[in-house]
Amino acid sequence: MRQLLLDLLPDSSPSLDNFVPGGNGETLAALTEWLAATRPDASFCLVGEAGSGRSHLLRASGFPYVDADKNPGLLGVKGEATLAVDNVDRLDDNGQIALFALFNQLKAGGGRLLTAAIQPPRHLTLREDLRTRLGSGLIYRLQPLSDAEKAAALAAQARERALKLTPEAIDYLMRHAPRDMRTLSALIVALDRYTLEHQRSVTLPLLRELLAREATPAA
Template identity: 80%
Template sequence: MRQLILDLLPESPPSLDNFVAGGNDETLAALTGWLAGTLEATAFCLHGEAGCGKTHVLLACGFNYIDAAANPGLDGVTADGPLAVDNVEALDASGQIALFALFNQLRASGERLLTAAGQPPSHLALREDLRTRLGAGLIYRLQPLSDAEKAAALAAQARERALKLTPEAIDYLMRHAPRNMRALSALIVALDRYTLEHKRAVTLPLLRELLTQEATV
């Protein structure tokens, strides 16, 4: 996709308010309670398939965010405050030792650890002591949005910007644009700007023009 969409993403930083919950109300309620201190546990683990919003939620919580896929050894990570560790399954041997030590430090200081992975802790290929620590905390699954939920979210975001998106236009976006909600939401922002700049209504030819332009820049 065009760099325009990537440039737009920081304008809408991930928050729990702009996370499209879909069927995840129970999970978000538990997470909110944990963040508020009404649910006591050192660790909270989110698991779910790629694209379900795990990274969005971890970033939204405001913890010190670490992506284990980019830093599998957790080099330089300290327990100075609450931690959010994404892609826990990507930790290498030294990273697993480091996370076990960080967990113990966080628990001793009353801080918290939020993690995300494709599977619940019991199914991850981790050291037994680390898997036990993570498995003793709160564990919730993030359900991916259905196509109908994504379409409804796009329609709502378009209405907020006074964009007139027909069902056919939404169907076109769903078939030709990236399927994750953050990229789709950014595309609505790009579409709003594009229609204002060119003083044109949203039509299928305009959508094709925008997406083709983004694919070639």
């Protein structure tokens, strides 16, 4: 669904309010407190598999954001008061040196570093001194949403848009669309626009039509 991912992402920016917590209520509460500077720790690491919401929360933090998967050397990244680094497990040698220096700079200046990775720092293939720094702060694991939680979230998002989405329609989306919440939420946005443009209600034929259209590569 290349076109969907590129052109029909949710029209609201990632925020703590539009994050679907599922079983991650404790993690979300801890992160919210830390972002409000009510906890003294200099760093906070979110651990979880792809699709668990790591990137959403890093972007929602309001910190300057960098994705080490796209910028493994952290080129041009500066440490001011705050910094969010996604996919720290993808840092190359130069990026690890840079993040080590940035961590020390932020901590010395009373700043804060928010990171995310697929595994806890102690299990990452990084420099020992960087693993130690990242492991010295708060570490919370994000659990992926269950299918039932995803379905409930889609139903709630549809209701917010006054979009009539039956359980059968949600089940169809869950079986035929990518399973991450970012894409599923994008589909709710796309459905809302599509039904308004064509003055049609949501039916299984309409869903098949929309998914087929969005799966067609752009010319």
